Amino acid sequence: MHVLQTLFQLAFGSIVAARGLQVHDSSFVPDAVxxxxEGAPKQPCVPAKNILLVNGTSPGPELRFKEGQTIWIRVHNDVHNQNLTIHWHGLTQAAAPFSDGTPAASQWPIPPNHYFDYELAVPQGVAGTYFYHSHVGLQAISCTGPLVIEDYRHPPYRYDDEKHIFLTEVFPNTEEEIEEALLAVPMAYEKDQSMILINGKAGGTDNGVLCNESLPVINVQRGKKYRFRIIAGTGxxxxxxxxxxxxxxxxxxxxGAYTxxxxxxxxxxxxxxxxxxxxxxxxNPAKNYYYLQLENREFGDVTRTYAIINYGDPAPGLFEPTPNPPPPKSSITEFYPPSTPPLVLPPMDYHFLEYQLRPYRKGKHLAKSERMPTAKEVTRRVNITVQLTGPPDGEFVYLENNYTWNEDFPKKPYLVTLxxxxxxxxxxxxxxxxxxxxDxxxxxxxxxxxxxxEVVIQNSGSTGGGMESHPWHFHxxxxxxxxxxxxxxxxxxxxKKWAAQKGKPVKRDTVMLYRYEHPQVPTGHLAGWRTVRLRITEPGVWMVHCHILPHMIWGMQTVFVMGSYSDVITADRPDVEGYLNYGGSVMGNATHEPEVVSFFTAWADNQK
Incomplete structure (x- = not known):
C-alpha cells in the first residue's frame, strides 16, 4: 500500500508552481467535512472490535447536494496506522478525475494525520442515489455512508417523503485481519458476514443462530407514498x-438514473x-408495524435480518430525524426479531429486472446522450474473461485476460505518472x-x-472448477x-432478444456477471456473460472492478484509460487545483475544528 513520500510531495509541489495553480490554505472553507x-463501538451480533468511523459513526452521515453544483469535501484521515481514500460511488468524475478516490489509479491514498480536498463536479441530469466509501483494502465494510443528489427542480415521480434502506455488513474480525487472511498463502479466511445491517442496525439469525438485537425502524404514515432509496453498501x-x-x-x-x-x-x-x-x-393497516425481511444469497450461510415498517409512534433511528417534538419516552418501542419468519423469500433470481427496465423518457423522446448505441454504431469490442486461479492450496488470484491487478502493481498512480x-x-x-x-x-x-x-465480461471456471457471481462496477x-x-x-x-422485450437498455454503473446454476465447471470453461456499451466522450483514468471486496483485493479489477495522452493531461481541468493541494497543504498540520462537523445536522432539518 502506497505511503505519500516527502520527495513526491516536493516534486509535485514544483508542478503546482510551474502551472501557477492555487493551493487551498487554512482560509479555505469546504462544503463538507x-x-x-478508528474506534470499537458496539455493533449488532458481533463482539466489539476496531472499525473505521465517519464523523463518529458507521455507517457515516448522509451527504445531500443538488445536481448542477460543484462541491468540495475535505476528508481527514485521523486513523494513526492506515492509509485511506474516499470514492463517490456512482458519480462519474469526468470533470474531476483526481477526485475519484481510487488508490493507484487516480490518487495516492491519504496518509495518517493528513487530509485531501475532493471536488465533486455534479452536472445536471444525475439526480439519484449514491454512496461514499473508502477504496483501500476492505475499509469499505465500515468506512461508508449514503450520498443523495437531489433534482435541480422536481423529480419526475410524486411522493410524500423518502427513506433510506442502507445495507452494510458486520464480520467477526477486523478489516485488517480479514484482508491479511484473504491474502495469505494458502488463503486462511472462510468466514462470511455475521449479520447484514439495515441503516446501521440488525437483528435476526445467522445460520439458524438467533441474534436478538433491537431492530432498525422505518417510520411511515397511513396512506402516504414513500421513495425508498435502497443502497447496497455491502461487500x-x-x-x-x-x-x-x-x-x-x-x-x-x-x-442514479430514472426508469x-x-x-x-x-x-x-x-x-x-x-x-x-x-x-x-x-x-388502513391491520396492525401498528410490519416486518421487512431480508436474506442473503450466493455466499456463505443464510443470514436473515429484519427491520420494522412502523405505523405507530415515531421511533428514532439512523438516517431518521428525531421527531419534533419527540414523543414521550414511554411510547418509543424497541422491536426485536420475530420467533418465526413471516415471509418465504425466493431463491436468487439470475434474471432480476433484466430486459424489463426502461429508461425514463422526458417527453416523447430520450435525450441523445441517453440513447443506447446500436450494434451498427459499435466501433470495437473489448472482451474481459475472468478466472480465479490458485485454489485449493495456493494463492487466490483473479485474472482478467490472464493478468491480475491490485493496488501494488503500478509504482505510482496512473494519473500521477501521466x-x-x-x-x-x-x-x-x-x-x-x-x-x-x-494492454x-x-x-x-x-x-x-x-x-x-462494446464490453463483454465473460465468466469462466476456476482452476478448482468453481464459479461465482460478480457485480462489476464502472467508474x-x-x-x-x-x-x-x-x-x-x-x-x-x-x-433479437431485445427486439422481443418490452424493456430497453438502461444506464447503470454496477451490473451483474452471474454464475447461473453452475456449482462446478471445467477449468477455463466459459459459462455466463454480461455485455455493456458506452460512448467514449470524456478523458480519464478509471477503475473497473468486481464490487465483492475479497474478489477485488484478489485482483478482479482493472483500469480503463479513456482518451489520448494529451486528452488525459489537459491542464485546465478544474480539479487539478484540488489534487495538487494534496502535494501542498497536507504537508502541514492537518488539524480541524470539531464544530465544522455539525454541517451534517443540516440534512435532518431539511427532512422535517
Whole structure:
C-alpha cells in the first residue's frame, strides 16, 4: 500500500508552481467535512472490535447536494496506522478525475494525520442515489455512508417523503485481519458476514443462530407514498427482501438514473447497486408495524435480518430525524426479531429486472446522450474473461485476460505518472487490440474519444472448477446494460432478444456477471456473460472492478484509460487545483475544528 513520500510531495509541489495553480490554505472553507477515525463501538451480533468511523459513526452521515453544483469535501484521515481514500460511488468524475478516490489509479491514498480536498463536479441530469466509501483494502465494510443528489427542480415521480434502506455488513474480525487472511498463502479466511445491517442496525439469525438485537425502524404514515432509496453498501452478500402485508414496490431509479415505473413483489440487490422504489403505505393497516425481511444469497450461510415498517409512534433511528417534538419516552418501542419468519423469500433470481427496465423518457423522446448505441454504431469490442486461479492450496488470484491487478502493481498512480509526463505508462492501443482490448504492459484498457465500445465480461471456471457471481462496477462513465446470459455471448441472438422485450437498455454503473446454476465447471470453461456499451466522450483514468471486496483485493479489477495522452493531461481541468493541494497543504498540520462537523445536522432539518 502506497505511503505519500516527502520527495513526491516536493516534486509535485514544483508542478503546482510551474502551472501557477492555487493551493487551498487554512482560509479555505469546504462544503463538507468527513473525519475518519478508528474506534470499537458496539455493533449488532458481533463482539466489539476496531472499525473505521465517519464523523463518529458507521455507517457515516448522509451527504445531500443538488445536481448542477460543484462541491468540495475535505476528508481527514485521523486513523494513526492506515492509509485511506474516499470514492463517490456512482458519480462519474469526468470533470474531476483526481477526485475519484481510487488508490493507484487516480490518487495516492491519504496518509495518517493528513487530509485531501475532493471536488465533486455534479452536472445536471444525475439526480439519484449514491454512496461514499473508502477504496483501500476492505475499509469499505465500515468506512461508508449514503450520498443523495437531489433534482435541480422536481423529480419526475410524486411522493410524500423518502427513506433510506442502507445495507452494510458486520464480520467477526477486523478489516485488517480479514484482508491479511484473504491474502495469505494458502488463503486462511472462510468466514462470511455475521449479520447484514439495515441503516446501521440488525437483528435476526445467522445460520439458524438467533441474534436478538433491537431492530432498525422505518417510520411511515397511513396512506402516504414513500421513495425508498435502497443502497447496497455491502461487500459480499447478495440480498433479497420484501415487506409482509404489502404488495411490493415500483422501481423508479437504478444506479442514479430514472426508469419507467416497474412493479416487483421483492427487491434483489448486489454489492454496489442502488435503486429507488415507490412504496405505498397502507391506508388502513391491520396492525401498528410490519416486518421487512431480508436474506442473503450466493455466499456463505443464510443470514436473515429484519427491520420494522412502523405505523405507530415515531421511533428514532439512523438516517431518521428525531421527531419534533419527540414523543414521550414511554411510547418509543424497541422491536426485536420475530420467533418465526413471516415471509418465504425466493431463491436468487439470475434474471432480476433484466430486459424489463426502461429508461425514463422526458417527453416523447430520450435525450441523445441517453440513447443506447446500436450494434451498427459499435466501433470495437473489448472482451474481459475472468478466472480465479490458485485454489485449493495456493494463492487466490483473479485474472482478467490472464493478468491480475491490485493496488501494488503500478509504482505510482496512473494519473500521477501521466501528469509527470511519464509516457511509458500510457497504454498502447496496438498491444491492446492484439489482446482483446487489454494492454498487457500497463494492464489497462485504452479507449479513444469518439469510439463506441462494446464490453463483454465473460465468466469462466476456476482452476478448482468453481464459479461465482460478480457485480462489476464502472467508474468514470455509466454504461448501457445490454443484458446477460449463460454460456458465451452471441451479439445477434441478444439483439433479437431485445427486439422481443418490452424493456430497453438502461444506464447503470454496477451490473451483474452471474454464475447461473453452475456449482462446478471445467477449468477455463466459459459459462455466463454480461455485455455493456458506452460512448467514449470524456478523458480519464478509471477503475473497473468486481464490487465483492475479497474478489477485488484478489485482483478482479482493472483500469480503463479513456482518451489520448494529451486528452488525459489537459491542464485546465478544474480539479487539478484540488489534487495538487494534496502535494501542498497536507504537508502541514492537518488539524480541524470539531464544530465544522455539525454541517451534517443540516440534512435532518431539511427532512422535517
Amino acid at each position: 468527513l473525519v475518519i477515525t 459480499l452478500s447478495f440480498d433479497i427482501f420484501a415487506i409482509e402485508g404489502h404488495d411490493g414496490f415500483d422501481v423508479i431509479e437504478a444506479d 419507467e415505473k416497474l412493479h416487483t413483489s421483492f427487491m434483489q440487490v448486489a454489492p454496489g447497486q442502488r435503486f429507488s422504489v415507490l412504496f405505498q403505505a397502507l391506508h 501528469y509527470e509526463n511519464d509516457v511509458s505508462q500510457f497504454p498502447s492501443m496496438e498491444r491492446a487490440i492484439a489482446n482483446d482490448g487489454l 498487457p504492459v500497463t494492464r489497462t484498457y485504452p479507449m479513444q474519444i469518439g469510439e463506441v465500445i 468514470g462513465a455509466h454504461v448501457f446494460d445490454m443484458g446477460a446470459g449463460d454460456g458465451i455471448y452471441d451479439c445477434n441472438a441478444n439483439e
